[in-house]
Amino acid sequence: MLRLIGKRLVGALPSVIGVLIVTFLLTRALPGDPAAFFAGPAATPQAIEEVRRALGLDKTLPEQFVVYLKDLARGDLGNSIATGQPVLTEIRTRLPASLELTLYGLLVSVLIAVPLGVLAATRPGSWIDHLCRVMTTAGVSLPAFFTGLLLVYVLYYRLGWAPAPLGRLDIFYSAPPHVTGLYTIDALLAGDGATFRAACAQLLLPVTALAIFTLAPLARMTRAAMLEVLGSDFIRTARASGLPKGKIVYAYAFRNAMLPVVTTLGMVFSFLLGANVLVEKVFSWPGIGTFAIEALISSDYAPIQGFVLTMALLYVALNLAIDILYIVIDPRVGFES
C-alpha cells in the first residue's frame, strides 16, 4: 500500500508543474507592459528599462521561469503594495481563517448530505427522496454569497440568533493563543469555553452558507451511488442469505457506495474553495479570499498570484488526500489488469 501511495505522490507532480507554469504565465500576462506599470506613470524610458532589468523581464521566458521557481523555493512571493508585507507572511497568517471555514463547511455538508442521500436511496419515492431531489437541484442554483446574505438578514437582523457578520470573533473577545490557528481548536486547547462558543457563533452563518452550496453534488452522488449499489448482485446475495436490512444497507451497500462519493469529493472541494472566497467577502472574514479581493480592487498583483498559487497547491494536496483515502478503503486499487 505504501508503494501505491508513493506512486500517487509522484503522480501529483505533473499537476504541481502545471499549476506552477500557469501561475507563472499569469504573472507575465499582466496587462500592458509590467515594467512601465511598476515604474509608475511618470517614469522616463531609461527608468522603465532599469525596472525591466531589475524585474528580470529582459530575459527569455524560460529563464524567467527558472528565476520564478528559485524565488518560490525561497518562499519569496513578492510584497503586497497595500500592506508592504511579504505576501507569504500575509497568506500564512490568513490561511488558518480560510481553512477553518472550509473544513467546517465540508464537515457540515458531509454530515447532512451523506445521510440524506442514503435515506433517499433506501426509500425511493418517499418524502425524503423528494426532499433530496429538491435540495440537490435548488442547492446548486443558490449562489453561496446570496445564501449567506439571506442568512444574515433572517438570523442576524430579524431573529438576532447569530452575531454580526464581521469576522472571526466578536470584538469583546480576543483571539486564543496561537497553536493551530483555528480559533475553535485553539480555544478548546486553552480550555477557554467562552471564546470557543464565540468562535462557533461567528462560524455558524458562513459555514451554513458554504454547506448549502456544496451539499447538492454530495447528496446527489450519494443517492445515485447507493441506488446503483443496492441494485447490484452482491446485495441480492446478502438478502438471499437472510442478513438484516441494517447490515445490508450499512456494512454492505454503504461502504461500496462511498467509493464513487469519495471520488467526487475533488469536485466538491473545487466548489468549496471557490465559494469560500465569496462567503469570506460577505462575512468580512479575514481569510486569504478577502485578502485577494482587496488586492484585486487595488490592482496589487503579487498577492493575487500568491493567492492563486496557494489555493491551487491546497487543492492539489486535497486531491492527493482523496486519492490516498481511496487506496485505503478500496482493496482493488492497483490490482486492475
Next chain:
Amino acid sequence: MSAVPVLSVDSLSVEFRTRSGIVKALENVSFAVNKGEMVAIVGESGSGKSVTAFTVMGILDAAGRVTRGTATFGGLDLLQAPEAALRDIRGREMSMIFQNPRVALNPIRRVGDQIADVLLQHGNVTRREAPKRAIEMLQKVRIPDPERRARAYPFELSGGMCQRIMIAIALACSPKMLIADEPTTGLDVTTQAAIMDLIAELGKDQGMATLLITHDLGMAAEYCDHIVVMHAGHIVEAAPTAELFAHPRHPYTAKLIAATPKPTVSLMDLAAIPGNLPDLRAAEIAPCRYSARCERKQTRCDQALPQVLGDVKNSVVACWNPL
C-alpha cells in the same frame, strides 16, 4: 419419494409494473421439490426461471407483485409470511446461489468475513468461533489453502473459486433447500463440471432438496431427477427426467430435445426454434403462449387456456394437442 415435498409452489402468478405496462412474467406456475431430490427448471432466456426463484426466496424487485398462488416451505406459505420470518429462513433453511459469482460477492469484503456474516446471523456461533467455522466451510467446498483464501477479496479469486465461496455461504447453515440459479454460467467447461459435482455431492450428503435453474438441458439430464420446462412464464411440461427425454409430450419440449443433439450444447446457442417469446406486456396474450411458434397449432388453442393433462405419474403437460 417422500410424501410431503420440501418446497411446493402452487398456481403462482407474478406481474411487474413497468413504465411501458404490466409484464405478466409468471402465470399459474406449480411444481414441487422433494427431500434429497434435484429438480431442474429449463427454458430459454426470459422464460421466468429467475423470477420464480426470486419469488420463492422473497427477494423480488419492488416492481414485482405476486398476484396469485402459494409457495409452501416447511408448512409455511412463504408468500404470506412476514419479512422477519422470511429473513430467518433465508440462508438458514433455504439458500440460493447465483450466476456470475464474481459480481455476486461483496467486492470490498474479505470472503471469510462474508461467510462469517451468515454464520453469525443464523449459525449460533460466537464472534470468536465464526472465522474458524468459515475456514471449515472453505475446506468443505474444497478450496486449497483455506486459511489464506479466507483473507482474500473476490477480485483476487477465479470465477470457479468465487462460486465455491458462494456455495460455502449458501450451505454454511446446512439448509434444507438450495436454489441454484444458473450456477455455472460464466465458468469454463471443466470448472462447470466440478461445481455441479460439488453441489450434487454436498446436496446428497445433507439430504438437501435442490432446485437447479439452467439453460443446459444436458446438465439437467445428468444431475436431475425431475425436469420442469418453462416457456414465457408458463410451465409447458414437467416430468421425470427419463420420461421427458423418452417421450416428450409438449411440442416445445420436443423441439428443445431435438435441438440438443449432444448433452453439452446449451440452449443459448440454439437458433433452431423458430420465432421469439411473445411480448409479455401485451394486454391480451394468447392463452397458450407458445401457439404463435407452434407447428401443431389447432383452432382450439386460441380459445381457452390449454388444459394441464396429467399423464404418467408425476408429470404434466400444458397442451391441447400433445405429441
Next chain:
Amino acid sequence: MSETLKHIRYVLTENPVTLFAFSLFGFILFCALFGPYLAPYDPLATNGAATLQPPSGAHWFGTDALGRDIFSRVLVATRLDLGIAFFSVVLTFAIGALAGIAAGFFGGWVDRVVGRLADTIMAFPLFVLAMGIVAALGNTVGNIVLATAIINTPLYARVARAEANIRRNAGFVEAARLSGNGEARILLMQILPNILPILMVQCSLTMGYAILNAAGLSFIGLGIAPPTPEWGILVAEGAAYMISGEWWVALFPGLALMTAVFCFNLLGDGLRDIVDPRRRT
C-alpha cells in the same frame, strides 16, 4: 423525425417539471430581449427623494440607496447576464467540443495533449482560476467571458471525448471512411452532428455554471463596473443593507440570479431525458 417529436411531446407531458423549465426559459429569454423596452424606469436614473424605498405599487422591487428602481435594474440586467453566459458557453462549445472530439477520435498524442491541458486547468479550484485569469488579463467584460469559458472547457471536452471515442469505429464512420472521406471531414460531417444532442444537453448545464460564475466574479468587483446593472453587482450593492434591514436591495437580484441558474439546470436534466431516455434518474 416524427418519432423524435413524439418523444419530445411524451417527455414534456410526462414530466411537468421539464415543461415548467421550458416555459421559464422562454420567460427569461423574453426578459433578455425586451427587458430594456419594458422597464418602467430608467435603470440608471437616480432619485434623491425616493431612496431605499421598500417594494410598493410604484416600485415593485423597491429602490436602492440612490433611489434607482430595482425592478428596472434587475429586468435590464437579464440581457447582460445571459449574454455573458451565452457567449462564454459558445466559446466553451467551440474549444471544448472540437478539442474533445479530436482527442476521442484520433487518440494518440492529440488525446494526451488535450488531456494534459484539461488536467492542468482542473488542478485549480475553478473559481479561483477564473479570478486569476481576469486579474491577469485585465478587468473587462470580455475577459470575464473568456475566463468563464476556460474553466468550463475541461468538463465539456471530457464529455465530447468520451462520446467521440465510442463512435470512432462505429458503422456509419466506417462507411464514410470506405467511401473515401478524409478523417477531418469525417470528424466534422459525421461525428460532430452525431454527438451534437449530447453536447447541447451539456451546454444547458454549463449555462447554469457560467451565470453563477460570472455573477460571482462581478460580486467581488471584477469585470462589469457600476453603475451598469448586473445581478452580481446588484447583490453586492445590496449586501451592506442586509445588516440594516433593507432586504429588497439584494433579495430581488439574487432571486433573479437563482431563478435563471435553476432554470438552466432543470432544462439540462429535461433535455437529457429527451436526448438520452436511458439515462433518466
